[in-house]
Amino acid sequence: MSTMLTLSRAQKAAAILVAMGKPSASRLLKFFKQEELKALIEAARLLRTIPQADLERVVAEFEAEFTEGAGLLDSADKMDTILNESLSPEEVDAIMSGKKAEAEPSGPPPIWPQLEKLEPQRLGTFLAGEHPQTAAMVLSMLSPQPASAVLLILDKPLRSEILRRMVTMTVVPETATRIIENQLRARVLAETASRDTTAGQIRVASLLNEMDKTQLDETMQDLEAAGTPDLDGVKARIFNFDDLPLLTQKARVLVFDGLSSEVVTLALRGAPPALTEAVLSSIGQRSRRMIEAELSQGSEGIPLADIMGARKTIAATTVRLAREGAYELPSAPSADAA
Structure with missing residues (x-):
């Protein structure tokens, strides 16, 4: 009995695919149904090395209807190679288990967006105790704004060393990335989730800042x-x-650098002299003269709600910059002192 007579239809099809070579076979695999692919995989794994003469008879049988093939070495190994290069591991596993393949997740690993939501001080404190190369890799994975906020938390020598390493950093091996992700997940995110009440504090403070x-x-x-x-x-x-006078001069300059003179002028209407001077001393001379000229005309006819809205805008800007790590807010006085 010849070898060819012992081959099932699925084994013959697997032999033909391997004989066609990877490029052609890979294109054809996309047209098979899931149950057909499963049958092909199982058939190929049962195949031994097929003698050239028997393979030629299989090809001749197939050639009459479609196309001609070439030689074959080891059918099972060849089929595995074709499948691995044509389908993802999840698709192969789904085929063999009879389950529908799920699409692979796209986008960045979920740990990085989570890290970006942390307080800069929290992540900065952790990275300060790590090797500069590790810190450089972590910050290179974050968006520019949160990464910059964390850098400002670090001491200047360490900050410079991390930036130097980020400039020269090449592609980080996937294995190293996974190790660092696991450490961050276990030592930063897990601890934050179990003990950190920052989110609640921010929510309450946001409400109080509206008063x-x-x-x-x-x-x-x-x-x-x-x-x-x-x-x-x-x-x-x-x-x-x-509370603006409680900020350092450098912090006040940062606050008013991005605010329009119209908002500042509106906020200063009716403000005490000391507060007005603290604000005006933090802006350029040209803008100061313009604002002083506007204030000298009085505040008659200007709605109080507009004035309070401008003041809340400045306060919100101050809080946002502090959260981004630009500076620290002054300690609030106690209720008794207030």
Whole structure:
């Protein structure tokens, strides 16, 4: 009995595909149904090395209807190679298990967007204790804005060393990337999820920042009397327009650098002299003269709601820059002091 007579139809098809070579076979595999591919894989794994004469008879049988093939070495190994280069591992596993293949996830690994949402101080403190090359790799995976905020947290010598390594960094091997991701997930994200109350503090502080000074002081007194936990963290994120003189000169310059003179002028209408001077001393001379000229004309006819809206815009800008790591907000006074 010849070898050819012992081959099933699926084994003959597998032999033909291997004989056609990878490029042609790979294109044809896309047209097979899932159950047909499964039968081909199982048939190919049962094949032994087919003698050339028997292969030629298989090809001749197929040639009568379609096309001619070439030689064959080891059918099972060849078929595995074709499948691996044509289909993803998930697709092959789905075919053999009879399950529908799921699309591979696209986009960046989920750990990096999570890290970008952390407070810069949290990630900066962690990276300060790591090797500069590790810190450089982590920051290179983040978006420019959060990466810059974390860099500002670090000491200048370490910051310079990390930047130097980022400039010369090439493609990081996938294995090394996975190791670092696992460490970050276990040592940063897990700890943050279990103990960090930053998100809640930010939410409460955002609500309190919408209040005027009198309402804010009354609410803070009530929270202290009620023994609210993590209140210090909330205080550290509270900032009112009246607190601008408490900022350093450098911080005030950063705040007003991106604000229009119209917003600043509107916010200063009716403001105390000390507060007005703290603001005007933080902007350029030309803008200062323009704002002073506008303020000298008085505030009659200007809605109070517009003035308060401008002040909240400046306060919100100050808080945002602090969260990005540009500077630290001044410590809020206690309710008793207020």
